[in-house]
Amino acid sequence: MHDSTMQKALSFMEIQHNFSLKKYNTFGIEAKAKQFVAIHSVQELKNVLQENKATQKFILGGGSNMLLTKDIDALVIHIDLKGKKIIKENDDFVWVECQAGESWHEFVLWTIDQNFGALENMSLIPGNIGTTPVQNIGAYGTEIKDTFVSCEAMTIASQEMKTFTKEECHFGYRESIFKNEVKNQYIITSVVFKLTKTNHKINTSYGDISVELARKNITNPTLKDVSNAVITIRKSKLPDPKQLGNSGSFFKNPILLKSDFQKIHQQFPEMKYFDISETEVKVPAGWLIEQAGFKGKRFGDAGIHKNQALVLVNYGNATGQEILNVSKDIQQTIFKMFGIHIEAEVNVI
Numbered sequence: 001m002h003d004s005t006m007q008k009a010l011s012f013m014e015i016q017h018n019f020s021l022k023k024y025n026t027f028g029i030e031a032k033a034k035q036f037v038a039i040h041s042v043q044e045l046k047n048v049l050q051e052n053k054a055t056q057k058f059i060l061g062g063g064s065n066m067l068l069t070k071d072i073d074a075l076v077i078h079i080d081l082k083g084k085k086i087i088k089e090n091d092d093f094v095w096v097e098c099q100a101g102e103s104w105h106e107f108v109l110w111t112i113d114q115n116f117g118a119l120e121n122m123s124l125i126p127g128n129i130g131t132t133p134v135q136n137i138g139a140y141g142t143e144i145k146d147t148f149v150s151c152e153a154m155t156i157a158s159q160e161m162k163t164f165t166k167e168e169c170h171f172g173y174r175e176s177i178f179k180n181e182v183k184n185q186y187i188i189t190s191v192v193f194k195l196t197k198t199n200h201k202i203n204t205s206y207g208d209i210s211v212e213l214a215r216k217n218i219t220n221p222t223l224k225d226v227s228n229a230v231i232t233i234r235k236s237k238l239p240d241p242k243q244l245g246n247s248g249s250f251f252k253n254p255i256l257l258k259s260d261f262q263k264i265h266q267q268f269p270e271m272k273y274f275d276i277s278e279t280e281v282k283v284p285a286g287w288l289i290e291q292a293g294f295k296g297k298r299f300g301d302a303g304i305h306k307n308q309a310l311v312l313v314n315y316g317n318a319t320g321q322e323i324l325n326v327s328k329d330i331q332q333t334i335f336k337m338f339g340i341h342i343e344a345e346v347n348v349i
Contacts, residue, residue, distance in 0.1 A: 015075070024078065025063035026126055028245030029320045033058070033076035040080050040101075042189055046159045048077060057156065058349075059187050061100065064127035065135060065247055066347045069320035079130050081189055084110070092199065095149060097192045100130025104137075111193075112223045117200030118147045119193070120227040121209075124234045126241060126248055130188040133164075134178040135345075136171045140230055141206030145171035147193045153186035162186065174252055174345055202226060208233050237308040245314030246305065250327060251285040252345045264338060271338075285342045286310040292333045302326045324348060 019036035022028055035055070039045045049057075056074035081099040084107065088095045094116055098107050104127050108119045121140040131137075132144050133151050150165050170177040178186065202221055204210045212229040213221050221229070239246055256264070261281045265271055273281045289295060289309035296306035301318035303326070305311040312323055327344060335341055 019076070021060075021063070021068060021072070021076070024060060025066060025068055026241035026245065026247055027067055027314050027320070027323065028241070029068045029314065029318070029323075031068040031320065032071040034071070034073050035075040036078065037075065038078040038080045040082070042081070042154065042161075045077070045079070045081075045154055045187065045189070048075075049154070049156060049159050059184075061131040062103070062126065062128035064241070065131060065345070066349055067247065067320050067323055068349050069324050070349070072349070077187070079128070079187065079189075081130075087192065089197065092197055094195050094197050095192055096195060097190050098129045099190050100128060100188050102129045103127075104129055104132055108227065111195055112227050115223065116195035116197060117202075117223050118142070118195045120223045121203055121206070121230055123227040123230045124238075129191050133169055133171075133188060133191060134176055135174055136169075136176050138174075139234075140209055141203050143171070145169075147195060149192040149194050151188050151191040153188045155186055157185070161189075173255065204229075238311055239305055239307075239313060244305075245318075246311050247346045249285075249310040250312040250344060250346050251289070251310055251330075251342045253282050253285045254288075254340050254342050255280050255282050256340065264340065268338065283340065288334050288338060288340060288342065289330055292330065292337055294330055294333070299326055304330075320349075 015035050015037045017035055019033045020030065021033055022030045037048055039048055052075055058072050058074040058076045060076050060078045079100050081101040084096060084098040084102060086094055087097050096111070096116065105124050107129060108123050111119050121142040122137065125137055125139060133148060136144050138144065145166065148166050148169070150163050153162055153164060155162060168177065170180070200223060204213060204221060204226060209226065209229050212232055213225060218225050238248060255276065258279055258281055261273065271283065272287050273283050276282050286309045289304065294304045295309040297304050298315065300322060301315040302322040303313050303315060305313050312327060314323060331342055
C-alpha cells in the first residue's frame with residue numbers, strides 16, 4: 001500500500017473529538033460525543049475495538065430510538081456498514097442478508113421492488129437494520145421476529161463474530177436478548193431475513209390499512225399497495241424527523257393481566273384494548289395519553305404531537321432533559337388517573 005493510500009485509509013476512519021451528534025439522532029438534540037468514528041467494514045470495526053480497548057464505547061446506529069439527555073463521555077462508534085445480498089432461495093422463499101448500516105425503510109422498499117413479501121407492513125419505520133432485532137421492531141400486526149432468521153454480531157470484548165439464531169434472540173414485545181442478557185456486549189453487523197417470493201401473506205386487518213385501501217378502491221392489494229397505505233397512514237400521524245425532531249412512538253403499549261384490567265375497565269368502560277392472550281390485554285398508550293389531555297400540548301420546545309399522542313417532539317431547541325421531563329409528567333399523570341404504568345420504548349441516554 002502506498003503512503004498516500006495508507007493515509008487515506010487512516011483518515012477514512014479518523015477519530016474526531018468533541019463531535020456534534022445533532023444530525024445523528026432523529027430527535028435533533030444537540031449533544032456532543034467526546035470521541036466519534038464512523039466505520040464502514042467489519043475489519044474497521046475490529047481495528048477500532050482493538051485499538052481502543054480501555055476506552056468507554058457507545059454504539060450508534062440510525063439514532064432513531066434514543067433520547068440524548070447529556071453529552072456522551074465515550075468513543076461513539078457509528079455503524080455505517082452498507083450492502084445487501086441474496087444468500088439463498090427456492091421457489092417460494094428468499095433469504096436476504098442486509099448490513100447493519102442500511103436504512104430500514106430503504107431496505108423494505110427494495111424488497112417490495114424485488115416482489116419479496118413480509119416486510120411491507122413495517123414501511124417507514126425510522127432507523128437502520130442493525131437495531132431492528134434489538135428492539136424487535138413492529139407495526140400493523142407484524143414484527144421483525146416473523147421474518148428474522150439470524151444476525152451476525154461482533155463481541156465488543158474479544159472482537160469475535162457470533163451468529164444469533166431467532167431462538168437465541170429471545171424476542172418479546174419490543175424486547176430481545178440485546179436489551180437484556182447481553183446488553184452492551186455485542187455489535188450487530190448484519191441481519192438475515194426470510195421473505196416470500198410467492199403466496200404472499202397480505203395482512204390488512206390491523207389498524208387503518210383496510211380503510212386506506214378501501215379509500216383508494218383497492219380490493220386485491222399488492223405488496224406495494226399495502227406499503228403505500230402504511231406510508232400514508234404513518235405520514236398522517238407521525239411527523240417526519242427531518243422536519244420535526246422525534247423518535248416515533250415514545251411509549252410502549254402497556255400489557256395488563258385481564259384480572260387487573262377488568263377492575264380498571266369497570267371504572268373506565270370506554271377504554272380501548274386488544275386481547276393478546278387468554279390472560280393478557282394490550283391497552284393503546286396513545287389513547288391513555290389523549291384522555292389525560294396531553295395530545296398537542298407544548299412545553300417550550302418540547303411537546304406532544306397534535307396528530308399522535310404517542311409521539312413526543314422537539315420543536316427546535318429542546319434539550320433531551322426537557323423531553324424526558326415531559327415524558328415523566330405523562331407517566332405520572334396516567335398512573336394517577338388510571339393506575340397504569342406506561343414504559344418508554346425509546347432508550348434514554
